[in-house]
Amino acid sequence: MSAPEGFTEFVTARSAVLQRAAWLLTGDAGRAEDLLQTALAKAWRHWNTVAATGSPEAYVRRVLFTTYATWWRRRWRAETPSDAYPDRAGQADVADETANRDSVYRALTRLSRQQRAIVVLRYVEDLSVSATAAVLDCSEATVKTQSSRALATMRTDPQLQMFQTGEISS
Amino acid sequence: MNHNERQLRQALINAVPPLRQPSDRVEAVGARVRRYRQRMAVATGAAVIGVALAAGLPARLAVPRHPTAAGPVVTSPSPADDGVVRTAGCTGRTSPPANSIAGTPQPANQEFLSVLAGRIRTYAEAHFADLFTDVGMRQETNRIRVYRKPSAAFDNWIRHDFATECVEMVDAPYSAPELQAFLGQVEADRAYWKAHGIQFNRVSVDDSGTVTIGVEQARLEQARREIPSHYNFPVVIDEADPVIG
Numbered sequence: 001m002s003a004p005e006g007f008t009e010f011v012t013a014r015s016a017v018l019q020r021a022a023w024l025l026t027g028d029a030g031r032a033e034d035l036l037q038t039a040l041a042k043a044w045r046h047w048n049t050v051a052a053t054g055s056p057e058a059y060v061r062r063v064l065f066t067t068y069a070t071w072w073r074r075r076w077r078a079e080t081p082s083d084a085y086p087d088r089a090g091q092a093d094v095a096d097e098t099a100n101r102d103s104v105y106r107a108l109t110r111l112s113r114q115q116r117a118i119v120v121l122r123y124v125e126d127l128s129v130s131a132t133a134a135v136l137d138c139s140e141a142t143v144k145t146q147s148s149r150a151l152a153t154m155r156t157d158p159q160l161q162m163f164q165t166g167e168i169s170s
Numbered sequence: 171m172n173h174n175e176r177q178l179r180q181a182l183i184n185a186v187p188p189l190r191q192p193s194d195r196v197e198a199v200g201a202r203v204r205r206y207r208q209r210m211a212v213a214t215g216a217a218v219i220g221v222a223l224a225a226g227l228p229a230r231l232a233v234p235r236h237p238t239a240a241g242p243v244v245t246s247p248s249p250a251d252d253g254v255v256r257t258a259g260c261t262g263r264t265s266p267p268a269n270s271i272a273g274t275p276q277p278a279n280q281e282f283l284s285v286l287a288g289r290i291r292t293y294a295e296a297h298f299a300d301l302f303t304d305v306g307m308r309q310e311t312n313r314i315r316v317y318r319k320p321s322a323a324f325d326n327w328i329r330h331d332f333a334t335e336c337v338e339m340v341d342a343p344y345s346a347p348e349l350q351a352f353l354g355q356v357e358a359d360r361a362y363w364k365a366h367g368i369q370f371n372r373v374s375v376d377d378s379g380t381v382t383i384g385v386e387q388a389r390l391e392q393a394r395r396e397i398p399s400h401y402n403f404p405v406v407i408d409e410a411d412p413v414i415g
Contacts, residue, residue: 003200011199030371033189
């Protein structure tokens with residue numbers, strides 16, 4: 001079974017961005033890949049329609065976020081990630097890099113699933129409030145409220161002082 | 171995007187570790203699509219058989235039926251022609267998508283469906299643990315779909331308590347605890363397979379009872395050759411990098 005026309009090119013061009021969003025939602029490389037492939041598989045099945053819109057990425061992103069928000073428990077109820085960690089090459093700044101990464105991710109884990117999705121859509125994907133509301137099928141007021149609460153929660157992390165005084169629109 | 175928003179964006183992007191790309195993501199996605207279509211074909215076949223039985227085919231073929239040979243006896247309610255049992259709330263329900271992105275219709279009513287699914291899951295896990303498999307949302311059609319082993323008692327509960335909502339009930343071969351038992355069998359063998367050079371990077375089970383084991387690419391062929399025959403349930407071997415997130 002070969003991929004529908006244009007699908008391979010889309011995956012090649014856009015997977016990295018979608019995979020990054022998937023990681024920010026899941027915090028796990030394996031689960032991010034699974035989430036991405038789940039979204040891509042759904043898009044594959046409707047590719048003619050999806051491609052005809054001229055914006056397949058919008059569709060795949062929508063599927064990715066709604067799958068994360070709604071089917072996550074079902075998909076991963078029985079998942080057991082490996083307990084074996086691969087060896088990683090040593091680098092001089094690995095410790096600092098890892099600490100920063102951990103602090104941001106730790107802040108994300110304090111958010112509800114919806115809040116995390118909103119933060120990723122608004123501040124990583126750079127979607128407007130209305131576009132974020134459309135993706136998550138909620139009101140713009142919900143996006144604003146949850147975004148504000150999410151940022152307040154993230155600011156409580158001492159490692160994220162950079163956002164203490166600055167103004168971020170929610 | 172102001173300066174602080176750009177800072178936040180950069181911090182979030184920097185939080186993402188280097189992510190390895192699978193050797194062939196398109197092929198992996200294609201494999202998922204194939205498995206999905208196979209499951210749908212099986213489900214459709216079962217529905218066709220169900221319709222044939224309901225139409226009295228066995229009598230015409232003079233095949234004697236023993237009550238115990240037909241599996242669990244479900245007296246009520248009856249499934250529709252497609253094998254799906256539905257609540258009264260599904261009757262006449264149309265659910266045009268509430269919005270669209272770039273002209274593509276998008277699911278609606280997600281928040282409400284999520285609450286509904288949560289209520290069903292909580293009660294089902296507490297009172298029908300031996301029957302209940304899973305619950306999911308079919309947002310495109312604004313309804314809930316419950317997977318459970320055929321049971322009149324279960325269906326009557328749903329039909330009574332969720333009469334005004336649209337909830338669909340679909341036959342599943344296994345309950346959640348049974349699926350967990352399959353997973354447990356594979357998990358118990360993790361050390362055995364490691365001793366044979368095969369490290370499980372991920373293990374999961376889906377609602378059809380298929381266990382998927384993720385191994386590194388270098389061991390893919392060996393794993394596909396050796397592992398599935400050890401189990402009396404379907405086992406699929408997929409490529410999966412170690413989880414490092």
